Amino acid sequence: MDPFRKGIRVKREWESYLMATDKINLVGLTLDELAELVATLGGKRFRARQIAQWIYRHGARSFDAMTTLALDFRRDLAEVAEISLPAVARVQESVDGTRKYLLALADGEHIEAVRIPMDKERATLCVSSQVGCAMGCAFCLTGTMGLKRNLTAAEIVGQVCAVMEEEPVNNLVFMGMGEPLANFDNLVKALKILRMDEGFNFSSRKLTVSTSGLVPEILRLGACSDTSLAVSLNAANDALRDQLMPVNRRYPLEQLMAACKAFPLKDRQRITFEYILLRGVNDSPQDARQLVRLLHGVKAKINLIPFNEYPGSPFRRPEEARIEAFQTSLLDRGLVAVRRASKGADILAACGQLRAQGTTTS
Template identity: 50%
Template structure:
């Protein structure tokens, strides 16, 4: 039986596994055993599952498989030890994921789509176009694949959904991946150590609030007027600033965490003192923290990174509202792995 007709056990939640093993004539507790082997012991084949009866293992080999992403290339930054991974999916599509180090933190940045349909003009992924959504298994396999590459049982301390694609546009699979990551019987990543970034799909932000997962939320704002945001982010024509920020506020109040506002600074576009003052004004009642991100240059774009003095001037004005305003270090710029730079060919043959 080929993998096309077999069931991938990775990416299934406990209740789904319980239903599946019962369909196969097994007791429900077998599902918990499988979860333990898949996510705690990181089994890559059924022969490793030594406390499961040989007859059931033989059944599993016939009916199911355990997915793994194929690592194509791994590129390490000479500046800050950031590592960019190029993975190939089962259908030949390719995605990129990033491993970053910052003092005691080890952060994995995962993708949620092959390409992106949103078309943000300052983002390399947006220039690729869109191929398809990733499955929950393909999302968690990025984290598991990178941790396997680290070796020695090393684990990421933080996970950010800030790679290729818009996570909330792939809502069902993103939520499933998040539940598997945070499940004590799954990957056991603390919810407070996970952040999901969105460009501002207001209805999905509200749904995210209602679903109640205590993971972090980052909203990519990048402008203080609809006129500028329309130009940078076509999604703003559907969900303008006056819809995005109330949705972000609703999320913050329901979840009990401050939303992170991400603001990419682009020279001569959104980096003026007036922009900084306006930003403080429109965020005055949103429980939030602010991250400033100087634009990372991408091929095919005429946008430029602001001068450091301009960034500092903007930061000082914003600090009147936020007190502490970090300017994000652009890790992996030399290997095209920084914020907004991820882009790859969809398929091996293209």
């Protein structure tokens, strides 16, 4: 059965997927899109809700499992659609319990997702949004790959499904491979699916999008979504940030801070600023003072992340005393500054260390 002939309005993402498999991947469809597909097969809207529940809540990976749907309807569905996830190619476990998932995509590319245990019950999943990244941050291993392509919404959501088939996850942070806001439409669609009542039902508090500083997209995100925002800052003056993060030449700190101040926040919500501490580069008392001045008037929380060295990395981690002095300097001036324990460094799963190693992408 040709889905085009059935009059299904195929979205751009479906089209590309159809070319590869001839079937529509239901993972990565919003509830409205699912309902549209169901309607073309003669089904009622509540069937779409049932399908979403089967896929996300009950982990159904075949239509046979969807026993609340009529047999004929399941058969029709199976002719035009499938439930397809990225395949888990390898799982590496760190001494601290962090697990790095290497996931194979349908076209042979690979991405990484990292599950970080917070305590016995809770875990955060660091999700990728692109294969590689074009932003070229000087301290980041992913940046050395360049950009291969954006992930589809199906691949973003599929990553979460693939890991959650193995073990539970409570929070999602879009801080894996890629600049999420450079893949804006697919990101926003994936967020919508991840929040679906009939699906994983992640609340806005449990979803954080991290950006290197794409100012127009920060404003667009604030206008269409209430997820939390994190900004990878890493320098408090333009001269240094220009060197560390080329995006700063396009959107310097003044513009970035204006966008952060305009980003809608709920009462007790803050923007998280990630600050990777690099020895002799951005870890001086003067850097700390500049950071305090820069964040004046912003509802901010600072995550201090001592640099995770990797083989061949151009930067070093600061000495312990220097890290402590930097944090104290921020705390003394009234900022919320948390030192983030870097997890998974022994398996290259820590911040800035993802590169889908041992695959076609490395």
